[in-house]
Amino acid sequence: MTAEASPADISHLTVAVLGGTGDEGRGLARRLSLAGHRVIIGSRDAGRAAAAAAACSGGPLLSGAVNRDAATEADIVFVAVPWEGHQDLLTALAGSLAGKIVVDCVNPMGFDSRGAYPLRVAEGSAAEQAAAVLPGSTVVGAFHHVPAGLLLDPEIERVEMDVLVLGDDRAATDLVIALASQIPGMRGIYAGRLRNCGQVEALTANLVSINRRYSAHAGIRVTGVWPPLR
Amino acid sequence: MTAEASPADISHLTVAVLGGTGDEGRGLARRLSLAGHRVIIGSRDAGRAAAAAAACSGGPLLSGAVNRDAATEADIVFVAVPWEGHQDLLTALAGSLAGKIVVDCVNPMGFDSRGAYPLRVAEGSAAEQAAAVLPGSTVVGAFHHVPAGLLLDPEIERVEMDVLVLGDDRAATDLVIALASQIPGMRGIYAGRLRNCGQVEALTANLVSINRRYSAHAGIRVTGVWPPLR
Numbered sequence A, B: 001m002t003a004e005a006s007p008a009d010i011s012h013l014t015v016a017v018l019g020g021t022g023d024e025g026r027g028l029a030r031r032l033s034l035a036g037h038r039v040i041i042g043s044r045d046a047g048r049a050a051a052a053a054a055a056c057s058g059g060p061l062l063s064g065a066v067n068r069d070a071a072t073e074a075d076i077v078f079v080a081v082p083w084e085g086h087q088d089l090l091t092a093l094a095g096s097l098a099g100k101i102v103v104d105c106v107n108p109m110g111f112d113s114r115g116a117y118p119l120r121v122a123e124g125s126a127a128e129q130a131a132a133v134l135p136g137s138t139v140v141g142a143f144h145h146v147p148a149g150l151l152l153d154p155e156i157e158r159v160e161m162d163v164l165v166l167g168d169d170r171a172a173t174d175l176v177i178a179l180a181s182q183i184p185g186m187r188g189i190y191a192g193r194l195r196n197c198g199q200v201e202a203l204t205a206n207l208v209s210i211n212r213r214y215s216a217h218a219g220i221r222v223t224g225v226w227p228p229l230r
Helices: A023-034 A046-055 A067-073 A083-097 A126-133 A148-152 A170-180 A198-214 B023-034 B046-055 B067-073 B083-092 B126-133 B148-152 B170-180 B198-214
Strands: A014-018 A038-043 A062-066 A076-079 A101-104 A109-112 A115-118 A138-141 A161-167 A186-190 A219-223 B014-018 B038-043 B062-066 B076-079 B101-104 B109-112 B115-118 B138-141 B162-167 B187-190 B219-223
Touching (some): A023 A062, A062 A067, A138 A170, B014 B023, B023 B076, B023 B148, B076 B083, B101 B126, B109 B198, B162 B219
Parallel strands (some): A014 A038, A161 A186, B014 B038
C-alpha cells in the first residue's frame, strides 16, 4: 500500500487508529471495521486497546494493540489522540509511520466559560504539525467534524454528513475520500491543501456552539458539488 | 430598530450594503430587496451605486447611494467591501454606524499559484476588527460562504445553503438569522461568538478549493439541527 495506490485499492486495508480508546477514535475504528477493513485500535496500554475494541460493536476484524504495534501493522494510520499528546506521540512513532498515509483528525481546541475556541498552533494546524514531525509520511487532514456519538451509536446506520479531506498528495486524499465514502451516508470531499486545514480543525469550535444552541449533533454537508452519495 | 428588536420585527427594514457594487454586495442587495426590504447599495460613487441597483434584477425598493448616506439611512448595515478597504471605511463611518447592527460578510483572503488561503488578521477576524473600530455598533458575522454567482442568477430561485451567523448579542444574531431565512432555500444558523468568526471567514478558502476541484458553486449545510427550511 503506497500513496500511489488508486482509490480502487481500498478494499481490505489494515487501518490503525492511534488514540483509539477515546470516543472519536473508537467511533472511527467501529465504522471503518464495519466497512470491511482490518482495524487496530492503538493505545498506550494494550489491555485498554483490546477492551475498547471488544466493547464498541465493530466489525469482526477489529482488535487492539499498543500504538507502536498498531502503527507498524497498518497500511494507513488515523491519529485521534488528544491535542496535548499529539506532537510527542507522532515524534516517537515517526519511524513506524514512514512511508504511510497518516490521517490527522485532531482538533486543537480550548474550553472556557464562554464555550469552545480554537487554539493557536505554531505550524498552522495539527495536520501541518504532523507533516512537520513526520517528513517520511504523507499527511492528510480529515474527519474533524464527525460527532463521536453518531459513530458509536448502533441505532444509527447512516452518518449523514460530509468529511472534508485536505492534503497535498492527490493519491492520498483520493484514498481517504474513498474510505470516508464507504461509511453509509458519509461522503468524502476534497477541501484544499494542508495549509488550509487550520480553519477546518477550528470550525469544530463552531460545531460545539451549534450543538449547544440547538441541542444537536451537528455536522456539515457541502452543497452544489457532484460526488454522489452512496 | 434596535438590537433589542425581536425577530418578528424584521419586515420592512431599511438595509444598506456597503461595498454593494461588488458581486457579493449586489447579490446580497438583490436577494434582500426581493425579500421585501428597502435596500440601499452603498459605494464611494453615487452614480455607480445607482447603476448597480438598476442592473441587478432586485426588488422595487432597491436603490444606490454613497456609503455614508446608505449607512445613515439604514436600520441594519451589511459590509461587503474588499478586505483591503475594510478597516478604513468602517473607521470613517463609525459615527453613522453607531447604535446599529453591522453585519460583516468580509473574507480576508489571499491568492497565489496554489490557490486561496486565509490572511492572518491581528484582531482575529474581519468581524472582530469591525467590532474593534465600531465600539458603538453591534457587530454580527454572517453570509461569508454564499456564492455571489448564485445570488445574482435570476434563474436560481432557491439558494440551497445555510448561513452561519456569529455574534455576542443574542437579539442581533436572532435578527440576522431571521433575515437569512427569508431568502428561499437559505437558513440562518447560530454558529458561535464573534471570537469564533475567524475560521468561518477562513473556510471560504476551502470553498474556493472545492469549487476548483469539482467545478462547483459550493456552499454548506449544517446537518442534525432543527431550524426548519422555508
